[in-house]
Amino acid sequence: MRGTEVIITDRGAIRLEGGPVAKPHPVEVMIARLLDRVGLVPQQKSGPAVTVYIAEELLFCKQFSLPVKTAGIKQAIGYQLEMLLPFPAGVCFSSYVTERRNKETVVTLYAVPEEVIAPHLWELTESGQSLAGLFPLGQRYLSRGQDKKKWALLLPGVMATLLTFANGRLRRRVLCPSLPTIGEAMELSGCETVYLPQASEESGFADADTLLAGEPLGKSFNLLPASYRRPDYFKFLIAGLAMLNVLLLLLLLGMKEYRFHATSNRVEAEIVSLRPAMKKFSALVGKESKSRKEIARLEEIGKNPNLLVLLANLTDKLPPSAYLDQFRMEQKEAAILYLDGYADDMGEISAGLQGLGEVRLKSTSRRNNKNYFQMEINLP
Amino acid sequence: MEFVQRFDRRYLLGGIAALLLLLNLGRLGLDYLDSRQAELTDRMAMLTQYREAVQRLPELEDRVVLLSRRQQRLESFLFQGESEEKIASAMQIMLQTEVSNAGLEPEFIQPVRAGEGGDRKEHGEIAIKIRMSGALNDLGVFLHSRYAGKQFFRIESLTIKPFKPGELKISMDVRGYYKIGREAEKAI
Numbered sequence: 001m002r003g004t005e006v007i008i009t010d011r012g013a014i015r016l017e018g019g020p021v022a023k024p025h026p027v028e029v030m031i032a033r034l035l036d037r038v039g040l041v042p043q044q045k046s047g048p049a050v051t052v053y054i055a056e057e058l059l060f061c062k063q064f065s066l067p068v069k070t071a072g073i074k075q076a077i078g079y080q081l082e083m084l085l086p087f088p089a090g091v092c093f094s095s096y097v098t099e100r101r102n103k104e105t106v107v108t109l110y111a112v113p114e115e116v117i118a119p120h121l122w123e124l125t126e127s128g129q130s131l132a133g134l135f136p137l138g139q140r141y142l143s144r145g146q147d148k149k150k151w152a153l154l155l156p157g158v159m160a161t162l163l164t165f166a167n168g169r170l171r172r173r174v175l176c177p178s179l180p181t182i183g184e185a186m187e188l189s190g191c192e193t194v195y196l197p198q199a200s201e202e203s204g205f206a207d208a209d210t211l212l213a214g215e216p217l218g219k220s221f222n223l224l225p226a227s228y229r230r231p232d233y234f235k236f237l238i239a240g241l242a243m244l245n246v247l248l249l250l251l252l253l254g255m256k257e258y259r260f261h262a263t264s265n266r267v268e269a270e271i272v273s274l275r276p277a278m279k280k281f282s283a284l285v286g287k288e289s290k291s292r293k294e295i296a297r298l299e300e301i302g303k304n305p306n307l308l309v310l311l312a313n314l315t316d317k318l319p320p321s322a323y324l325d326q327f328r329m330e331q332k333e334a335a336i337l338y339l340d341g342y343a344d345d346m347g348e349i350s351a352g353l354q355g356l357g358e359v360r361l362k363s364t365s366r367r368n369n370k371n372y373f374q375m376e377i378n379l380p
Numbered sequence: 381m382e383f384v385q386r387f388d389r390r391y392l393l394g395g396i397a398a399l400l401l402l403l404n405l406g407r408l409g410l411d412y413l414d415s416r417q418a419e420l421t422d423r424m425a426m427l428t429q430y431r432e433a434v435q436r437l438p439e440l441e442d443r444v445v446l447l448s449r450r451q452q453r454l455e456s457f458l459f460q461g462e463s464e465e466k467i468a469s470a471m472q473i474m475l476q477t478e479v480s481n482a483g484l485e486p487e488f489i490q491p492v493r494a495g496e497g498g499d500r501k502e503h504g505e506i507a508i509k510i511r512m513s514g515a516l517n518d519l520g521v522f523l524h525s526r527y528a529g530k531q532f533f534r535i536e537s538l539t540i541k542p543f544k545p546g547e548l549k550i551s552m553d554v555r556g557y558y559k560i561g562r563e564a565e566k567a568i
Contacts, residue, residue: 271423297503311520324542
């Protein structure tokens with residue numbers, strides 16, 4: 001993503017040749033071209049990207065603690081910058097990283113006078129290249145293979161610099177008056193692995209050039225002021241997409257809400273218009289149910305047996321010799337006729353009354369030379 | 381753990397809180413939309429019921445008219461009056477008249493009511509005990525007049541015993557049905 005890399009040393013700018021140069025993403029290129037065409041960015045800022053690294057010996061670095069929360073750290077550092085820097089704060093490029101440790105905030109501050117760097121940056125921008133970042137050289141050695149380990153990097157120079165990294169972050173920076181041996185470096189850094197550029201096998205150091213083979217991951221301490229920075233098209237793209245998504249979401253919600261209200265209003269209006277008819281329907285259903293119950297109740301009462309016909313039939317069918325002491329008819333679930341009396345011939349009377357219904361002779365007795373009977377007839 | 385340590389704890393917690401807030405807001409929003417949709421579905425189901433009911437309204441109206449006519453015809457056989465007491469009296473007078481007109485000698489005609497006062501039911505029944513004497517032909521005349529009458533008495537029991545030559549003792553339990561209504565004065 002950063003493109004060409006340039007290292008600025010006390011001897012001038014050194015362009016890295018043959019190193020892994022990340023190409024710009026096609027989308028980024030496309031957006032850059034599009035912005036160029038509509039004239040939203042100056043021509044010179046959309047040229048090939050270059051990442052600039054500054055030799056550690058040119059940088060002023062200070063690590064200190066502040067008893068403040070991270071929220072107010074920017075203001076606190078702003079107040080102390082003049083006191084901390086050995087050169088005027090207004091004419092330098094600076095960057096810092098904070099880290100919470102217990103109840104204090106550890107600040108690592110990098111700064112470089114503008115006069116040291118500005119000519120190189122001017123030269124690069126004049127040649128049509130866009131600046132992707134301005135980092136301390138130590139950040140160039142951060143690669144994917146080392147980001148979660150604790151390790152040290154010894155950078156030689158007028159003043160050798162020993163950098164200790166852990167979890168991809170700079171933990172400690174020590175300036176050494178002379179180049180330390182591997183043992184001294186391990187003791188100073190507390191790491192088992194210490195990298196040194198162009199280290200020989202006999203020295204005991206690991207070769208730091210192997211770290212340059214991977215894509216650079218270090219993005220901390222970007223000293224490049226905003227006026228020099230290449231526009232971050234991905235940020236624009238992501239922001240645009242986020243806005244578009246929010247707008248689409250609002251649009252969808254609006255459409256859904258409109259459809260819901262339209263349907264709801266239509267349903268409600270129709271319900272209101274049908275309500276009088278529905279009330280009438282409910283009343284009629286109640287009336288129907290009540291009528292059915294009442295009709296069923298009245299029909300359960302039943303009807304009377306035709307006693308006139310019964311008495312006439314009984315008169316016809318009883319033999320002339322028969323005499324009834326009592327005629328009793330009871331109607332409960334069915335009509336039952338009880339006859340008490342006497343007759344000369346019981347067989348004749350039973351046969352004669354069969355036509356009236358189911359005849360049962362309950363008892364017979366003979367008294368005073370007469371056959372007394374009690375008979376039960378289930379009327380149809 | 382190393383991955384977590386790479387971030388500032390404040391930002392990490394803030395990010396988690398923001399994510400949880402977003403998820404909760406999303407869940408609340410979805411619940412709100414679901415409940416509204418469910419409410420609309422209920423209203424639409426109600427509308428469908430209304431439409432079906434309104435469609436069946438003419439058919440129901442015809443059915444209710446027929447049932448009402450049938451009910452009125454059946455109720456025309458009932459006694460109607462303002463109160464149970466008045467109806468019982470009317471029943472008693474009617475039976476007394478019919479018994480006398482038939483040539484029978486009434487001994488007593490006694491309504492048996494479940495209780496005085498109490499609930500004023502729209503419909504009810506009154507049992508009446510009748511004791512009388514007379515000839516079999518007179519009983520036939522009485523029964524004929526009863527069957528021919530508009531108001532209905534259910535004959536629950538009938539006992540006939542010989543008393544004197546040509547004369548019978550007759551016991552009859554009947555049950556009359558009534559409806560208490562405003563048209564009582566006209567009916568009785």
